């Protein structure tokens with residue numbers, strides 16, 4: 001229904017000053033804001049609570065978080081164009097993630113990557129428990145309830161995947177530091193006071209990690225999402241890494257269903273998480289790879305863009321790199337693509353990056 005001039009004028013009084021360059025600033029117009037700013041999800045989440053981080057924080061790509069699963073439909077006039085911008089032109093207005101994907105996840109058929117260049121591989125995906133607000137919007141009681149539900153389901157993992165759960169409060173600072181340095185544990189989000197996204201509230205209450213004995217399968221609880229399911233190993237065997245992830249995810253989904261809960265998912269957007277970059281498969285498949293020559297080449301950024309992959313430093317998104325020649329290369333697109341396609345795309349991209357690194361090592365001109 002079209003809004004009256006008076007309603008638009010009223011909304012103008014609350015319209016934010018969009019001073020930072022991000023997807024929110026590109027897409028939030030006064031008419032869109034006016035149509036949405038008075039709405040609330042059944043958990044009480046408002047548009048303003050989702051966008052405040054992009055209004056206040058410089059340097060964000062999206063400029064929005066997601067308070068709960070209903071936000072994706074109630075505020076779709078702002079989320080859909082942003083999702084389209086990020087996920088390789090997948091248009092949620094006309095397409096469905098489920099049409100592209102996920103019947104028993106499938107099998108990846110890739111050879112191990114060359115360990116002269118590749119140090120380690122990792123596959124992770126976020127999962128939310130349907131019905132509970134996501135970490136940017138949950139109450140303390142909800143956060144604690146989510147932790148307790150997840151800890152209950154972890155007991156159902158098979159022997160090689162099962163491990164002990166460590167709440168952040170039960171861990172010594174030195175242990176936290178060691179596990180973070182070893183890429184096993186998440187960073188302390190309260191260190192990043194610039195974020196304004198609500199994720200670090202009450203830190204470290206009701207956050208923790210489950211680690212199996214082999215230290216190749218982990219579940220993060222209440223960091224960026226209710227759960228992050230992670231498989232990680234040294235070397236270049238992406239196939240085994242993915243298989244481990246797949247088994248763990250399946251077992252946890254079954255345990256969740258048996259306990260009377262389900263993962264937040266819909267046909268159109270797949271798995272729903274607290275960031276719109278992280279929906280669909282919600283999978284980030286990353287390879288730590290050494291590229292000393294290629295990374296110094298003026299076309300490095302262009303090559304990554306063409307391959308559809310992103311680079312991070314060796315300590316992830318928010319921490320500075322300690323090995324400047326070691327990169328975390330991962331898929332950008334997570335929606336409208338299957339888990340298997342993601343692993344294959346990252347494998348293919350890293351293989352090409354290694355070939356280019358070798359060309360430069362041998363003093364040949366770069367071909368891509």
Ligand SMILES: Nc1ncnc2c1ncn2[C@@H]1O[C@H](COP(=O)(O)OP(=O)(O)OP(=O)(O)O)[C@@H](O)[C@H]1O
Pocket residue numbers: 120121122124180182183184185186224232284286287288312313314315316317318328
């Ligand atoms: N292939 C890999 N090998 C070893 N460690 C990895 C690999 N990929 C990522 N990591 C580590 O995982 C940790 C978490 O990374 P980071 O926070 O960047 O990403 P994430 O967990 O995928 O979540 P998000 O995308 O929401 O930031 C970091 O310590 C990072 O270095």
